[in-house]
Amino acid sequence: MAAALTVLVTGGAGYVGSFTVRALQQAGHEVVVFDNLRQGHRSAVCVPLVVGELIDREAVATCFRRWRFDAVIHLAAYTSVRESVTDPNKYVVHNVGGTIVLLEACLRHDVPYLVFSSSSEVYGEARYLPLDEAHPTEPTNPYGATKLQVEHYLRWYDAAYGLRSISLRYFNAxxxxxxxxxxxxxxxxxxxxxxxxxxxxxxxxxxxxxxxxxxxxxxxxxDYVHVLDLAEAHVLALEALRQGHPTDVINLGSxxxxxxxxxxxxxxxxxxxxxxxxxxxxxxxxxxxxxxxxxxxxxxxxxxxxxxxxxxxxxxxxxxxxxxxxxxx
The missing domain is CATH 3.90.25.10 (UDP-galactose 4-epimerase, domain 1)
Structure with missing residues (x-):
């Protein structure tokens, strides 16, 4: 069995995040959650919880100083398609800006692996079905656009700094x-x-x-996929990175x-x-x-x-x- 890791799960008090935390625990890993609790729930968390905003550099820095993380699973985001259309700035500031703060902390503390919660919203209108990872990415709403922008940054951060990642493009959890x-x-x-x-x-x-x-x-x-299946995929993606898999994007659907x-x-x-x-x-x-x-x-x-x-x-x-x-x- 591979050695246990200490994993930071951002958004770990939320829906998919709370299930992912338990899947990581079942795999033998130590887990810490960072969440602002705006969409998550304190009672869904069974591990150490840091309450804060990812755009708060000092809060993120304090978390990284307190624990030595071997990997990050990044689920924290605002996720409403409807709201993103009426308030795109909120989604850019938090979904993209918060991710940049997180990536800075990963680089500063030599975290080698990151699993990113992306979305099928990056594809936009289907040109063919089923949608595979080679399908053009043309999001039709700001939420999907922020997810795609983070995917781009992750490729650049790997090329420049060696931070490897897998972006999991969920369909409907x-x-x-x-x-x-x-x-x-x-x-x-x-x-x-x-x-x-x-x-x-x-x-x-x-x-x-x-x-x-x-x-x-x-x-x-x-396309609906069970949250238990999604949680398992995060653990498998983390293990793939440990085994040397390069930065990648992968669909999760039925x-x-x-x-x-x-x-x-x-x-x-x-x-x-x-x-x-x-x-x-x-x-x-x-x-x-x-x-x-x-x-x-x-x-x-x-x-x-x-x-x-x-x-x-x-x-x-x-x-x-x-x-x-x-x-x-």
């Missing part, structure tokens, strides 16, 4: 711990599956925010697309509740259809998704049933 003990808790929540489940449980009215698009049922088609209407119907079927569907304000900046090729992830990381869409939704139902109001903080 979904699901919860299989026992319902951890899950998705954004405030406000913009994602389809949790909002549909909350509609089924009578916690809120469900509003359809998919724009009308040219797909068979007129709603957007997306290879299958489901329309918004199909997801609503699956939630209704699995919960047994035919909740009403109201039309809400359409989300801007949304490509009509996206689903991934994960062939490269399988080839480079030995990764493939373990959980299908019904398991994703069923686990999320357990979480929202056990914790209808999310984490207690």
């Amino acid at each position: 979904a699901g919860a711990a299989l026992d319902g003990s951890m899950g998705e808790d954004h405030r406000p929540e913009e994602h389809l599956i949790p909002n549909a489940i909350r509609g089924a449980l009578g916690l809120q009215a469900f509003r359809l925010t998919s724009p009308v698009v040219a797909t068979p049922d007129g709603t957007t088609i997306r 290879g299958v697309g489901y329309s918004t209407r199909q997801i609503i119907e699956l939630v209704q079927e699995l919960t047994g509740v035919r909740f009403p569907v109201e039309r809400g304000e359409a989300r801007p900046g949304e490509p009509p259809i996206k689903y991934a090729s994960y062939a490269k992830a399988e080839r480079v990381l030995g990764w493939r998704p373990r959980y299908g869409i019904e398991e994703i939704i069923a686990s999320a139902v357990r979480w929202h049933t056990r914790f209808p109001h999310g984490y207690p903080d």
Whole structure:
């Protein structure tokens, strides 16, 4: 077994981050979380937690002085496509500017590896399907643009300084711990599956925010990947870097697309509740259809998704049933 590492996880109190922390622990690594708790939850963290903003150089420097990190997994970011369209400056300042501060600290403290949480939003409108890593990158919203800009910086930082990285281009993270003990808790929540489940449980009215698009049922088609599978991929990416893999970008998806209407119907079927569907304000900046090729992830990381869409939704139902109001903080 490879030696344990001390790993900094930025955004480790958030949805994917909290699951990644546990996957790292299960692999035997020591973990520290840096998070501003604006989207994350203190009660989701089971390791040392530093509360701060990545754009705060002194807060980041203090964290790096306190621990000697062998690697960084960088998930901290603002992630709302809708908000990025109305407030792009926030996304540039925090998603790009915060990353630069983090990279400066990595260089100063000789951290050799970084795994970056990127996004399928870097692709924009699909020219062909499934989307592979060679597909042109033409983001249609500022959130995706910030993720792509960081990917560019990471390549340059490797060429100039030898900081190697793997950028993981997630498709739609979904699901919860299989026992319902951890899950998705954004405030406000913009994602389809949790909002549909909350509609089924009578916690809120469900509003359809998919724009009308040219797909068979007129709603957007997306690729959903279980958060447990995503967490595992971060551990595998870190190990690939340790084994000498060069700076790279890798898709994480299931290879299958489901329309918004199909997801609503699956939630209704699995919960047994035919909740009403109201039309809400359409989300801007949304490509009509996206689903991934994960062939490269399988080839480079030995990764493939373990959980299908019904398991994703069923686990999320357990979480929202056990914790209808999310984490207690």
